[in-house]
Amino acid sequence: MNPAFAYFYDEFLNEKKYEKLLNEVEAEIANKNIGGRIARLAMFRNPQEMMEDLMLGGAKNIVVVGDDTTLKKVIASSQNFDPVFGYLPMGKSNDMADLLGIQRGKVAVDILAGRYIEKLDIGKINDGFFLKEILIKDPRSRVAIEGQFEIRPSENGMMVIRNVSLPDIRHGEQETIGKLELEVIPEVEGTRREKREAQQPKTKLAFHQSRILGDAEITISVDGQTLRGQAFDVTLIPKKLKCITGRRFISRTEKLIA
Amino acid sequence: MFKSPKKMETETTVQPHVPSQATTVIARGVKVEGDFNSDGDVLIEGEVKGSLKTTSDLSVGGESVIAADIKAGTATVSGRVDGNMIIDAQLVVKSSANIHGDIVAETMSVEKGAQLEGKVSIGGSSGTTQRTEVRTETSEEKDKDKA
Numbered sequence: 410m411n412p413a414f415a416y417f418y419d420e421f422l423n424e425k426k427y428e429k430l431l432n433e434v435e436a437e438i439a440n441k442n443i444g445g446r447i448a449r450l451a452m453f454r455n456p457q458e459m460m461e462d463l464m465l466g467g468a469k470n471i472v473v474v475g476d477d478t479t480l481k482k483v484i485a486s487s488q489n490f491d492p493v494f495g496y497l498p499m500g501k502s503n504d505m506a507d508l509l510g511i512q513r514g515k516v517a518v519d520i521l522a523g524r525y526i527e528k529l530d531i532g533k534i535n536d537g538f539f540l541k542e543i544l545i546k547d548p549r550s551r552v553a554i555e556g557q558f559e560i561r562p563s564e565n566g567m568m569v570i571r572n573v574s575l576p577d578i579r580h581g582e583q584e585t586i587g588k589l590e591l592e593v594i595p596e597v598e599g600t601r602r603e604k605r606e607a608q609q610p611k612t613k614l615a616f617h618q619s620r621i622l623g624d625a626e627i628t629i630s631v632d633g634q635t636l637r638g639q640a641f642d643v644t645l646i647p648k649k650l651k652c653i654t655g656r657r658f659i660s661r662t663e664k665l666i667a
Numbered sequence: 668m669f670k671s672p673k674k675m676e677t678e679t680t681v682q683p684h685v686p687s688q689a690t691t692v693i694a695r696g697v698k699v700e701g702d703f704n705s706d707g708d709v710l711i712e713g714e715v716k717g718s719l720k721t722t723s724d725l726s727v728g729g730e731s732v733i734a735a736d737i738k739a740g741t742a743t744v745s746g747r748v749d750g751n752m753i754i755d756a757q758l759v760v761k762s763s764a765n766i767h768g769d770i771v772a773e774t775m776s777v778e779k780g781a782q783l784e785g786k787v788s789i790g791g792s793s794g795t796t797q798r799t800e801v802r803t804e805t806s807e808e809k810d811k812d813k814a
Contacts (some may be wrong), residue, residue, distance in 0.1 A: 559700050595694060
């Protein structure tokens, strides 16, 4: 047992279908001598109390075993502490694992044991946070950038605010540290061919601070979760999240292929 | 011996503007309202209301509508502008442009068919300034005259 490591297991891992994968991963964890205390998330258990217990017990690395929702829940419970986060992705929704360069299964344990730590920017939205993106599809909404101007699609369409310190390296996206990015995607009418022919340069703006506004209550999606309100303040917290990633391996592979 | 005064060209061929990766784009179907400032090149294909400033190049696309005062290093206008323009270097007005407002530019070229209404001041840094009030005939007025 390694007291520097502690593991948060999501409740859905109790399902039979995860048993084999979990056994493989746990065997590899033992091989690498990075086994630690395990906390199991459940409906009536308080994640903040569980986090406090693990951190005061000497854990330096908090490893999330689950999906992106689990990851976000565990990070949200760590506000009074500053651990290094690891991620062993399981389940259906693991986009964050892809962005962090973490594969599934035993390879994820190799990445964890390698402890390549990056300090990642995270987005702040009112009192909460987001790791990846905010989707704004409500036609009544607009975004005020740096308090200087407001922008929106003319008719239907959508806007996306992205944390671009986590680009999709597989698709050649570039990393932009220290800023968030707003993309405004107007609706293009017509057939698929007309839409393809109408492709135009994209409206993408980098910023530090913005405000999502609506004349009435609007609905937005923050990392897949729905929020309702009339105004949302969005800023960036630079280098807030310490995270073990596998991104250096992806970058190197991309360069070799190129 | 005698330097010919700077002329306002009525027809010119200009290479089409291809946005570089560093260009900020306001695409068709996007609306901006307020003070829009940039240090790099800007391409407007949508709508802008308020003020628009860049120290670099500004391109106003054929379908864009700008109701703003503009300040730019250089500019190429193909769409509608309702507002005053101050251009540090060259202003190119394409045939589809429709500008209502005063213009101050170092140099200016205007394609046949462009519509302008306002005061135009050209030159300044060279010490020679031409000021003139311009109002081009619109196509509706041309049709009326023919009738």
